[in-house]
Amino acid sequence: MSKNKGKRPYGLKGKEIGMYYKKLSQQRKQNSKEEAKIKLGCDVSVPPAMLDRVQGYVKLFKDGVATQVNEQRLNEDFKTQFGALISVDFDEFLDEMKKQHGNMESFDNERLDKQLLQKQEEAHELNNIFQERYRARLRLPTMAQAANIIDAVANNQVVLIVGSTGCGKTTQVPQILLDDAIGKGIGSQCRIVCTQPRRISAITVAERVSYERAEKIGKSVGYQIRLEACKPRERASITYCTTGVLLHQLQSDPLMHNTSVLILDEIHERSVETDLLMGLLKLILPHRPALKVLLMSATVRVQDFCDYFDQCPMFHIDGVMFPVQMLYLEDVLELTGYQFDSKREKRAKSAAEQAEHRAMIEPYIRRVRGNFDKCVLEQLRLPESEGCDIDFVSHLIYHICSREAEGAILVFMPGYDKISQLHSILEKPRTALGQHWKDHLQLYTLHSMLPSVEQQAVFGRVPRGKRKVIISTIIAETSVTIDDVVYVINTGRTKVSSYDTETNIQALEEAWVTKANTQQRRGRAGRVQPGICYNLFSRAREERMPEMPTPEILRSKLESILLSLKLMHIEDPYGFLQTLINPPAKEAISNGLALLKRIEALDSAGLLTPLGMHLAKMPIDPQMGKMMLMSTLFRCWDPISSAAAALSYKSPFYTPIGLERRVDETKRRLACNMRSDHLCLHNTICAYRECGRAQRQRDFCYNNFLSFMTLQQLDRMKQQFAQLLHNYKFLSSSDCQHDKSNSNSENVSLVRAIIGAGLYPNMAHLHKARQIRNQVRTVHSMTTDDGRHVNFHPSSVNSGEASFESNYFVYYQRQKSSALYLLDATMVFPMALIIFGDGVDSGVTDKTPYISVAQTYYFKCNPETAAVVMELRDSLKHLLLKKALYPAPVDENSHENELIRAIELLLSLDEGMGDEYSDDIDNI
Template identity: 40%
Template sequence: MSDKRGKRGDHPKHLKGRDIGEYYKNKRRKDDGERPHRRSEDGHKKRPKDLKGKALGMYYRDKKHMSREERKEITRKNIMGTILLSERRKEEIQRILESNIFENKSKEKATDYSHVEDSVFKRDFLRIIRGNINDILDEASSELIPDHRLDEMLYSFNQNKADDFQYKLLLKKRKKLPSFEKRVELLELIEKNQVVVISGETGCGKTTQVAQFILDDYIDKRKGSTCKIICTQPRRISAISVAERVAEERSETLGGSVGYQIRLEKKLPRERGSICFCTTGVVLKQMESDPCLTGVSHLILDEIHERDVLSDFLMTIIKKVITKRKDLKLILMSATLNSEAFSKYYDNCPHINIPGFTYPVEEYYLEDVIEKTRFDFGNEYRRYSDRQNRDFSDFIEPHVRLLEKEKKYSRNTCIQLRKAESEKVNLDLIFELLLYICHKESRKGAILVFVTGFAEISNLNTLLEKSGKFPSYKYHIYPLHSQMPTAEQKQIFMPASDGTRKIIISTNIAETSITIDDVVFVIDCGKIKMTNYIPETNSQTLLPEWVSLANANQRRGRAGRVQAGVCYHLFSRARKMLLDQYQKPEILRKRLEDVILVAKMLQLGKIKDFFGKLMNPPTEECTYISLDLLHKLNALDKDENLTPLGFHLAKLPMAPQMGKMILFGAIFGCLNPVLSVAASLDFKDAFQLPLGKEKLAEQKKFELSNGWKSDHLVLFRALEMFQTTYNQRQFCRDYFLSSSTLKMLIDMKKQFMGYLHEMNFVTSLDPAAKEFNVNSDNFSLVKACICAGLYPNVCFYKRTKKRGLLRSLEYEKLEFHPKSVLSRERDFESPLFVYYLRMKSSSDFIHDGTMVYPLPLVFFGDQFDASKQVNNGKVITINNALSFRCGNSTAAIIGDLRDKLNWFLEHKICHPGFIDWRKNGEEIPMLRAIMELITSEDLGDFDSDCFDDCDSS
């Protein structure tokens, strides 16, 4: 330790306390080249920071043995199997191919789309790809036309309200809110400026009051008819609850001056003189057809400090819109911290702060908690690298020395703080702290514990139960996690009965989404799990990180909602000084395919230019990767214009992969199962994690998999059984499914049908209608449609002598996530899998998979190549990565059929229409040939040497 202490003292001597911390914080940032998350330019020499232990070892081993190029070369040579066709089948297909279908159709692919017949689709499509948002905005109608009769009606209605008892009662309460004091100032500022930033902490009343101030001001000035306010919320729940609250304050029910709209659910207010609370996504979707927001007088964007993708995106578009729609007022609302950034983004627009009102919350930090509990982290053994140890002692030493000097803390506390273990989430410490609160604190009230995830919730729960010190007659312990049933139960919100205390162990879901009013004590573990996207390796991660100051404040605030509270942060004051002000904006932590498609629909021009206008532009690398995927999906052409397929995918409110999947489902007559899969993947799966019954839940889920070796078909089957069972509640209990999620999925399927109908791919709205499901019992075909959507997310299983190894096409080592039904399977008839989500946490996991045979990939994959001749046959290669051996005539047939299919798909996408499998249209024999080919493969007509060949080259 002594050598490290020597190095520490190089901060300027005049600095003290907090300033020293800041100095080291900045210094460290500088040392890391300002971007601690990113690796150096030379990615080969530095190891990825997200790898640990065994995974890190594997990384080095792979690096040592093979370069990326070498690996690719090996995969190229690696033949995955043989595609065999019986003579009978070959003859059948040959007959179809010779029957001159499509022979006389034009094969040209003119980029001016002159070969496409005139239709609604063609007009819409050309309008979008040739249009430009500026031209649309130029034509925006400027003024809202007043309706004087309505003005008078609204005025007298408001006057009458003044006598209403409930209204008066609530008005009295409203007047106590800090925002009420700023009412006049706010209105004046909004009147005089087009854009205003309002900042204020929770409890200041900005969310519920600001829109009402504006509306009532308009009505009182007898111009209520020209006021139409839209207020966005980041979450569905808050849009509804805020709307309900505001309607109550106005002594009205929803549908009058107040309403809301979220996906699949709305209670719209009257057209004029009203406030509508919407989710950000709804407004964005509306702007696709009406970018000027016609008729809207005020747009309020709430909670923009959360920096979610949608509100960042909306802020950038609106910036353009308001230059043309001078009468549209924009009000941005955020938390206080860092709110100047938004004002700066809008050319230094005026900024007003409303002081918050919450009850006072005492704050304690790790040193205080150790002092109170006399905790000991135990004997330390080295787990950190030298570098990490040095970083740790660099900032902790000055702090501990200061504490020693002040003599406010015991010797033990100082010893404990110096241990690197003190920076980890320690459940024993939380346990001791809970004991301390329950026995040494006189105050009653619920305790809310923030931990990072499922494992910690589960382990802490067990720890409390097994200790016997938190008996159930005195303590009600609630685990809280989005996937646990408790999150949907009302019980958790009820105050504890006399003599009992609630202890809630939660993820960050309790930071914003779930509010429990009677919390008095908060324990903040200081960590948060975050997804991150790493373009260098094109991988997504889910790993715990330090919270930001904004998170820590938010967690603290949960203790003071209805009375004074206490918050214990389990990090030291020295660590606090190193925390970031805010979390990294979501737009920098994600792949951006869907954002790009929306931008294209809004006719915003080249993506790079548009991204450059965002508050925090994504890196070029990240942009490139997302564009590349859209090219691979054939959604964008070389000039970055939407293709006809891309146009359809952009219209659908789902990730493009899911859109492609359902278009294939419609074409191949197996729509219902594919819609179920698409809805589940795009929203969330309905399977819950019941604490203490994990094993049973897993078993029940596996029961649904029916040997199909597909998580996606399990999702379908769960929904199907739910819809056909006579007792839905019992079914959900038996299989640990969330009925509210299942209901949402059913509604989403209906919504998807609406879009397909509008596009003219189906003739009615029932997903289960027989005419769209002629082939729905053919799961090989359903899997093929899933494959068409999820491609190029392909991985393969390589069987070695001991066990199997799952690899990505780049030869990276993968694993099926234990929640996947595939992780419980041993034997696979085909080594190929498609998946939607791959995420690195403790390992590089495939979260959802479907086993597929080669033919779906051969038909739906890209870069098809059958030119390579071997001994007495051909090698078919897809995507330069997957190779299959087959005979000369088979290769010729597949190539020909594939061309015909692609020509047909392209034609169909440009000429949307319902394909009726019950009638023998000219395309049916070709589609049927493909269907039968794919199905026969699944029935076992597949060469078993596919595994053994993996080792030869």
């Protein structure tokens, strides 16, 4: 026997050893899975009489479509219609665009140029409002660099402008270039597009620039975000848009033939879209020599961008208007004399955290021993002294109120939970000092769940004798500028998303900010007078902080990006993505491609399918796009578009501090026991509509913790989705509530199945739902299809429920925070999985016949049912291919509708067998 048996092969070193054991572990798991006995779920066999009816409907469908067009003909049509489109590479695609648009550099219009110049001169000479606002603009640091900016853009195709928060680069650079073009009599040739990483930024900046130009928005300045726009005039204009919108436009116009200047703002944030756009520009710019590109960044580690664009010129703009004093934890402890209670259990740190803190702080203490009081140094040694200790933050707020001049206080907290805690302690203080200042504080919160109208409240002035305190997440770092902030409290913590390529899980965890974040936060003070930034971490901690955030493309799923690249004729995503500043992991690309193949957006060779082409054109996640397309065929548009709009934007529910339980009760009431977060959202929109007929929408929103603005936005998005699908000919009307689009919208089993068809393969299986006696709480034992244990997020309407008619759920997003949660979920029945899932097969185990989905879910099923279901699935595939090539609604009197009737009949069986489907759930 070999002495090396059971050991790793000789000669392996370093990373090779790890890879060897990883592969060995995967092989053992695979072998174990193959050897494991199949566990059969409920019986999905269909009664013979009903099965005959289903088979009859399928036969009518097949007989009808056979006389019209067969699958071979459909594939030939696809090659004819789209073959040339998908076979060309990116360079060939650009050459074709050049031919279509002709001489794209010729935009001049002499008559318009004279009119623009005359109006500009009149504004400078005669318009008092414009003159006053222009004088205010001149005080911004960017305006002092106007001549340098104009000269750099004239002499270079790519320019990098570096400036801290508050220098005015976002608002002033586009105006400087537009006014210069108009002044030179070439305004008609100037069309500036400025990208923003967030929707709120695009809108608020556009409104601000319109104000500075003494114009209404939509004249020389406008904005465009996903599914919403207030566009400016065609020429001599500035458009602020989200980076995603620009990427979508590149699908049809990759050379941006209508754009003379492209400004990529906030590139230091390293969003997926920005990195992708910079990669595409490297390919596009040689074909558009007249296109000017300005990159705008904060001041941290900008050389990477300079290098990426072949050493493009770079110049700096001074930042804030007034000096800002930077204080660190040791300074704040000395100022306030605060001492931590290290014995409080809630502040307990793990042994690893304590060791890490010791290793960091002890060398620093030895360096600064002579600079600080011994008591301060003892406090620094406590691990709980760093970050966002709520009592410490509130004490610092009271200290500022006591010792510092007037000015708003902006507090950066990591997330909603900490915002809630701080708000509560300031509103109901436990100390005498807190009681003294309680009535002098005017509190505001700022986070993504807050309605837009309440976000606007933070910009207002407070009465004399009051101190404005804004408690915010990272949203106030770049997206929102509050002019009267003088004091910034930077806890140094934030919530950061990450993506584990091996587990394919998105996580949201609290982490330390980067040096770039700290500089941005510092810049929020000092806009109206000298300011102070209180960093609640030591200088030692800052030394360990990374310079920049990890680029988003390294911590994100890539499905939407990959689909867009395919539509832009970039057939090798691995090769293209390797050209980015920071290429994503190959596993992330593989995971994205695998999902696109499972939802049939790509074929087995990785080429776009007809369905994939439609999904790539839709400004929404591919899974939600498929869900909406399916709803047009099954005539349940209204509820599905509600779910898609809310998932792609945000929930209309908001949670006031201290009223979390009442919000949960409201959601459950609106869910109407449908066991679906997605249908809860649709029920909410329907109730909102009903109140609209009686002019009671605002009362309805107030009574049910709903954002009126968000519901309005969701309603607009639904109409915009309907218009889009109507334009693509999938819907006969752009009215969301049109009868022909919604004849099945009241069929809950069908609607849940279509949600499942879209969100699949995001599946979870509930094994046990255990009601704890004498308690309201329910404990769920649930796994996703990769075997990971999950639970419903506390905000889900399914959280806490003790019984379900089925133990299968689809979800859009799972996220790891304190545990692994499904953020949203809809209960679905086995037949929906069998009809709309993938990898469906039949077989026999221990003499029992079964039908399976994706080799994961197995159900008892007689051979007769399995045969009919497999035939039905083939027919559905044929129908989907035909509709992707020839979009049109399914007419209720057509042969196509016979297949829809067959599917409806099978799904109706699910609802009648709920108890049998859930008999393996342990309800105690």
